[in-house]
Amino acid sequence: MEFREAMKARKSIRGYKPDPVSKETIQNILDIAVQSPSAMNTQPWKLYVVGGETLKTIGKENIELLSSGTAPETEVRFPEKHQGVYKQRQVDVAVQLFQLMDIGREDQMKRFEWMQRGFRYFDAPAAIVLAYDAIMEPASLVYFDLGLLTHAICLAAVEEGLGTCIHGQGAMFPQTIRKHVDIPDDQMIFNCISIGYADPDFPANKVETPREPAENISSWTGF
Ligand SMILES: Cc1cc2nc3c(=O)[nH]c(=O)nc-3n(C[C@H](O)[C@H](O)[C@H](O)COP(=O)(O)O)c2cc1C
Known part of the structure; x- marks a missing residue:
């Protein structure tokens, strides 16, 4: 598949077919994605692939926490509020x-159901949890490197006919992930990628997010 084709085809998938994804397919994706560059070739990524009943249980327990009023708390701090064009x-x-x-502005029930969907990994058959060694703190370069790897995973997934959704929400109850996945205490959970075969009929998969054209966000000197 051409690079341009894969870049255009990748989009966030928030509804999946129940079909499982083979270990071999995900392994192929990870094998090529780890060719991503990293600062000083540190390759700071640690990946935990979770699927089947384990992922379902994590999703169920995330929702139990959410429903009991437990505040989500990521291990990595993100800005809570955006402003200006970013907010828009x-x-x-x-x-x-x-x-x-079809979720109305005031429909609290449907909004909560939608939120729950994210906490159960959009019902994907698998998810990849991204983590890094705490000794890499302060981790701004690590975030950069994990971002490069994340995009590579999503593009490689397109080539395998799979959909993905990068989602911070999946890592907002890290305690649930840690309960079911053996992640050393000295590693920080960063983010998640849900992965599976896209359900073409799922309405949210039709979202089309525009991009500011490159010419509006770039300037040229010496050309
Ligand atoms: C770091 C990061 C975290 C994200 N977290 C979420 C999330 O929690 N829930 C969600 O539905 N989408 C999440 N997304 C997906 C973005 O909303 C999506 O990438 C953006 O709207 C552009 O749409 P596209 O991926 O379809 O091109 C996240 C994306 C990134 C890069």
């Missing part, structure tokens, strides 16, 4: 998602 883009994608899913 965040709102735009949410509005589109809610319209496609």
